[in-house]
Amino acid sequence: MEFLSPSTFEDALSAKSSAPEAVPIMGGTDVMVELNFDRRRPGALLDLSRVRELAQWGPEGPYLRLGAGVPYTEIVERLAARAPALARAARTVASPQIRNRGSVGGNLGTASPAGDCHPPLVAQGALVELASVRGVRRVPARAFYLGPGRSAREDDELVSAVLLPAPAGPQQFSKIGTRNAMVIAVASFSLVLDAATRTAGTGIGSAGPRPLRSPQAEEFLAAEFDWQGGAEPSQAAARHFAELVAAAAEPIGDVRGSASYRRHALSVMARRAWYWCAEDYRKGAR
Amino acid sequence: MTADPSMQGDRLGAGADSGADTGIGLSSRARDGVGASPRRPDGTLKAAGEFAFSSDMWMEDMLWGMTLRSPHPHARIRSVDVSAALAVPGVHAVLTHEDVPGEKHYGLETRDQPVLAFGKVRYKGEPVAIAAADHPETARRALERVQVDYEVLEPVADARRAAFDPDCPPVHEQRVGSHPEHGTAANIVRHQPVRTGAFAGGAEVAELRGQAAAVVTGEYEVGMQDQAFLGPESGLAVPAPDGGVDLYIATQWLHVDQNQIAPCLGLDQDRVRMTLAGVGGAFGAREDLSMQIHACMLALRTGRPVKFVYNREESFFGHVHRHPATMRFEHGADAEGRLLYAVLEIVLDGGAYASTTGAVVGVASSLGAGPYEIPHVSIDAYGVYTTNPPCGAMRGFGAVQACFGYESQMDRLAAELDLHPVELRMRNAVGQGSRIATGQRIDMPLPMAEMLERARAMPLPAGRGELEGPADPRTLPGGVAGTSRGEGVVRGIGYGVGLKNLCFSETFDDYSTARVRLEVVGGEPAVLVHTAAAEVGQGLVTLQAQIARTELGVDRATIHPADTSVGSAGSSSASRQSYVTGGAVKSACEAVRARLFALARERGLVEPDHPEDGLALEGGTVVSARHGVLAPLADVLGEAAVEETRVFRHRPTRMLDPTTGQGDSHVQFGMCVHRAVVDVDVELGLVKVVALDAVQDVGRAMHPQQLLGQIQGGSAQGLGLALMEEVQVADSVIRNPSFTDYLIPTVLDTPPMRIEVLEHADPHAPYGLRGAGEPPTLSSTPAIVAAVRDATGRGLTHAPVRPEDIVGIGL
Numbered sequence A: 001m002e003f004l005s006p007s008t009f010e011d012a013l014s015a016k017s018s019a020p021e022a023v024p025i026m027g028g029t030d031v032m033v034e035l036n037f038d039r040r041r042p043g044a045l046l047d048l049s050r051v052r053e054l055a056q057w058g059p060e061g062p063y064l065r066l067g068a069g070v071p072y073t074e075i076v077e078r079l080a081a082r083a084p085a086l087a088r089a090a091r092t093v094a095s096p097q098i099r100n101r102g103s104v105g106g107n108l109g110t111a112s113p114a115g116d117c118h119p120p121l122v123a124q125g126a127l128v129e130l131a132s133v134r135g136v137r138r139v140p141a142r143a144f145y146l147g148p149g150r151s152a153r154e155d156d157e158l159v160s161a162v163l164l165p166a167p168a169g170p171q172q173f174s175k176i177g178t179r180n181a182m183v184i185a186v187a188s189f190s191l192v193l194d195a196a197t198r199t200a201g202t203g204i205g206s207a208g209p210r211p212l213r214s215p216q217a218e219e220f221l222a223a224e225f226d227w228q229g230g231a232e233p234s235q236a237a238a239r240h241f242a243e244l245v246a247a248a249a250e251p252i253g254d255v256r257g258s259a260s261y262r263r264h265a266l267s268v269m270a271r272r273a274w275y276w277c278a279e280d281y282r283k284g285a286r
Numbered sequence B: 001m002t003a004d005p006s007m008q009g010d011r012l013g014a015g016a017d018s019g020a021d022t023g024i025g026l027s028s029r030a031r032d033g034v035g036a037s038p039r040r041p042d043g044t045l046k047a048a049g050e051f052a053f054s055s056d057m058w059m060e061d062m063l064w065g066m067t068l069r070s071p072h073p074h075a076r077i078r079s080v081d082v083s084a085a086l087a088v089p090g091v092h093a094v095l096t097h098e099d100v101p102g103e104k105h106y107g108l109e110t111r112d113q114p115v116l117a118f119g120k121v122r123y124k125g126e127p128v129a130i131a132a133a134d135h136p137e138t139a140r141r142a143l144e145r146v147q148v149d150y151e152v153l154e155p156v157a158d159a160r161r162a163a164f165d166p167d168c169p170p171v172h173e174q175r176v177g178s179h180p181e182h183g184t185a186a187n188i189v190r191h192q193p194v195r196t197g198a199f200a201g202g203a204e205v206a207e208l209r210g211q212a213a214a215v216v217t218g219e220y221e222v223g224m225q226d227q228a229f230l231g232p233e234s235g236l237a238v239p240a241p242d243g244g245v246d247l248y249i250a251t252q253w254l255h256v257d258q259n260q261i262a263p264c265l266g267l268d269q270d271r272v273r274m275t276l277a278g279v280g281g282a283f284g285a286r287e288d289l290s291m292q293i294h295a296c297m298l299a300l301r302t303g304r305p306v307k308f309v310y311n312r313e314e315s316f317f318g319h320v321h322r323h324p325a326t327m328r329f330e331h332g333a334d335a336e337g338r339l340l341y342a343v344l345e346i347v348l349d350g351g352a353y354a355s356t357t358g359a360v361v362g363v364a365s366s367l368g369a370g371p372y373e374i375p376h377v378s379i380d381a382y383g384v385y386t387t388n389p390p391c392g393a394m395r396g397f398g399a400v401q402a403c404f405g406y407e408s409q410m411d412r413l414a415a416e417l418d419l420h421p422v423e424l425r426m427r428n429a430v431g432q433g434s435r436i437a438t439g440q441r442i443d444m445p446l447p448m449a450e451m452l453e454r455a456r457a458m459p460l461p462a463g464r465g466e467l468e469g470p471a472d473p474r475t476l477p478g479g480v481a482g483t484s485r486g487e488g489v490v491r492g493i494g495y496g497v498g499l500k501n502l503c504f505s506e507t508f509d510d511y512s513t514a515r516v517r518l519e520v521v522g523g524e525p526a527v528l529v530h531t532a533a534a535e536v537g538q539g540l541v542t543l544q545a546q547i548a549r550t551e552l553g554v555d556r557a558t559i560h561p562a563d564t565s566v567g568s569a570g571s572s573s574a575s576r577q578s579y580v581t582g583g584a585v586k587s588a589c590e591a592v593r594a595r596l597f598a599l600a601r602e603r604g605l606v607e608p609d610h611p612e613d614g615l616a617l618e619g620g621t622v623v624s625a626r627h628g629v630l631a632p633l634a635d636v637l638g639e640a641a642v643e644e645t646r647v648f649r650h651r652p653t654r655m656l657d658p659t660t661g662q663g664d665s666h667v668q669f670g671m672c673v674h675r676a677v678v679d680v681d682v683e684l685g686l687v688k689v690v691a692l693d694a695v696q697d698v699g700r701a702m703h704p705q706q707l708l709g710q711i712q713g714g715s716a717q718g719l720g721l722a723l724m725e726e727v728q729v730a731d732s733v734i735r736n737p738s739f740t741d742y743l744i745p746t747v748l749d750t751p752p753m754r755i756e757v758l759e760h761a762d763p764h765a766p767y768g769l770r771g772a773g774e775p776p777t778l779s780s781t782p783a784i785v786a787a788v789r790d791a792t793g794r795g796l797t798h799a800p801v802r803p804e805d806i807v808g809i810g811l
């Protein structure tokens, strides 16, 4: 097996272009598991851990530009205010050891329907930046995921960064697991409000072949939300919102949970998320 | 002794001051002796990550062994062709059942398990062929090329059908049971009835039902639990010049391995020499053989050392699990809540091979009625063959499943009669002098009522309203996943009590052997203790040294590596090693002591007529009750070494009568009482255990710190069974053979535990001690499930409780 270890992003892109079958490895928390289990025997590994650019983050216009290789620990510790939903999601990933190595870029590379980053990215309308020697393009997260393990990324492309709109309102993320830490999502949900445009975004994880959203629920909430004072929703409104979210899910039953439980759990998380958004909104998150 | 969270409280118990019964009792004051908490000899290495576990072994010229396993739960093998595998460069041997040199079957109770499958495979993951190669990857690739022609058969997946449907196809064409009285039906390994009171006279349950003021019935299920030890199966076999083999292996019992390995290799026992390698946990999963014979076969065939290491997934197929159980229980009581009768049916799924299923049935039946006085009892416990993964020993051994059933029933009965669950239990509690359902009298202290009261009286944890940071997600169900800020969270409290037999039961010759050597090393007396007992993490190495220090009054005590050059120590299971190997070390020390006194007399250091019971060893000297220090041990010993080997046996036991289930089948009883406090998110079905407090009587706290570790660990393993741990099997196929989907508790799932230890000495046992490792595993599961029921009002009849069960959504 070949081990390519570029130290600049440019070199990484040319390496990927000349060997598109080379498997990128960032934190390795997915790749190494696959190798150990013999699910994958790549001819070449493309080590990205020495590429500085990927580990950086900072403002870019209206966005926060988050390098694909920034580890979860750093997102939790330093970006809670700039990326509240994603930081919450990052906090729920695995254990401290995995969070020290795992990255958003890796989560996008794996594109598992259960990945924790996806619902916040979808909910807030983030952009995924893909780069190759051919150039750079930015794909909305909402169009990035195609199916389990499949995404809009071409073989010669790397994920260079995600671009997160600056928060303009409350953001929530929650995830169900049958133990209180270190667990793959049975179902997850993110809700992001934008007080400036008076819109809402949803992200549904681990309840379909790819991360989903519910445009109907988003429209309903945007219309019903008290953008003046952040009053609690009526029970009926919260319930309807919850039902719309649950209806948008396409869950299956598996060892981690039944399809009907997943739908049910989503409705509970969605309802609670609205209440929490309203509470945060009243406290000034707008 | 009370521990955590406050470490306050009084030291209790009759045993506390009795000292070691070493003549005049002086030597019980030895530094780091019995009752102290010295450090483990292997502790620093383990904490620093430097301890060599069995998977770390290495030899320059070794080969790697690998196993080809059946992809089908049930299939006929038409043919096996290894020629393509043998052609792979780097492969040194590929072996099948045809290459087994001796007996083709092994087994702990019944030799029904093929070393390598032939004729049929009976579970998915059954070994069919093995290979040795110069790299594990090469061995794996070679095995991919082995051609096995299977004729797939219908799996026998339903244990109840296996037990009761005469048309169910047999898993074994020929029964190889060693106890025909345990049943002759094709798929029944053992059926054990117990009948007392009116049931012994043939009464029907309807007659008793009519006399009861309250009747509760329930059907309960316990899922298949994995021992989840962290160090997977591994070992190294080294061929020896004499045609034998040296095997370095992580196991629970060297000699029982040796007994099974040697006949299969066609070798005399003494040609199979075994040494314990570093064991990364056991919990019952290392009682059965895994790769032992395979490694030896390959080593003998290739003339090279052969190492095996299973990975985590393979480990799920490489060892037996806890028997899943389905239980139908009926209890009747009078209006005051006094139990009148119990009718219990317990079906335990033993999977493809017998393993210890017979003994597990012996425990489940004899203890099925629990620690309660019940005049009329009818129990039928069945252990059956299916094509599911084989099940055998796991901490609690049949008593865990029964305990979940009877404790669930006690709570139902309490609710039915509007009694506090503790009150109902106290009204029916056994104690010293009571008889359990087998007729066996409890002839040692067992203060169950007092233990229940103590559990109830322990301070409760702060309510959510009193928490400093109520919004800290780590205090909430769902944890850091942020599913609740307090919404939907309801607190519940539950109790559980379990009765466990300690040591091997039913006539088993359950002895241990210890060799103790005392000599002067570097001017100081030093003792070397040699047994074959397996240190599996429980701390037996620490305890053996403590006993030697106490008995011989010597500071320096070293433990020889465990191997088969000394007699059998029996198994590190059934909570028995402190008792049995502890007893053997104690008697060997006593023999050494007697010889020392004789030597001291011979050398004129002690008056010839000095009474022996006035002598003791303390601080490296011989002391006399009358005259104080008589002589340093160094003077007594001089150049001599005093060495004695002793075998220790506990009192004999009897088989249960095959039709009435009567008989003194057990050696000793242990008990733990748990009180669990939980917060449940009743909308999402998520649980946070807030407190898991315990009261356990251990007879004598030999090493208080290790003891607490055992109680905490046992409680946590019970927590796992209550809330998350289940090997999910569908159509005889394991669906979650990984730690990604087989969940075990993390530190965020494990609550603070307040533990009260009572020390009412058992007069039959060395130091009055009682095995302590298993009882907490029984009671913690039903206590937690009871607490979740209390919070949710749901029946919850399946352990582990799933979120679906709590929110009431079908699976």
Ligand SMILES: Cc1cc2nc3c(=O)[nH]c(=O)nc-3n(C[C@H](O)[C@H](O)[C@H](O)COP(=O)(O)OP(=O)(O)OC[C@H]3O[C@@H](n4cnc5c(N)ncnc54)[C@H](O)[C@@H]3O)c2cc1C
Pocket (backbone or CB within 6 Å): A023, A024, A025, A026, A027, A028, A029, A030, A031, A032, A033, A048, A068, A092, A093, A094, A095, A098, A101, A102, A103, A104, A105, A106, A107, A108, A109, A110, A114, A115, A116, A117, A157, A158, A159, A160, A182, A183, A184, A185
């Ligand atoms: C014990 C454990 C627990 C886990 N728990 C969770 C959890 O709770 N939630 C969760 O979401 N995940 C979890 N994971 C999965 C994993 O940690 C995450 O998916 C993580 O985000 C992967 O990041 P990484 O940097 O380690 O990726 P890597 O393993 O290095 O790569 C993952 C994939 O992405 C590709 N890739 C990496 N970087 C790039 C790039 N820049 N451009 C294109 N492709 C790229 C790789 O080729 C590979 O296919 C867990 C994993 C383990 C081992």
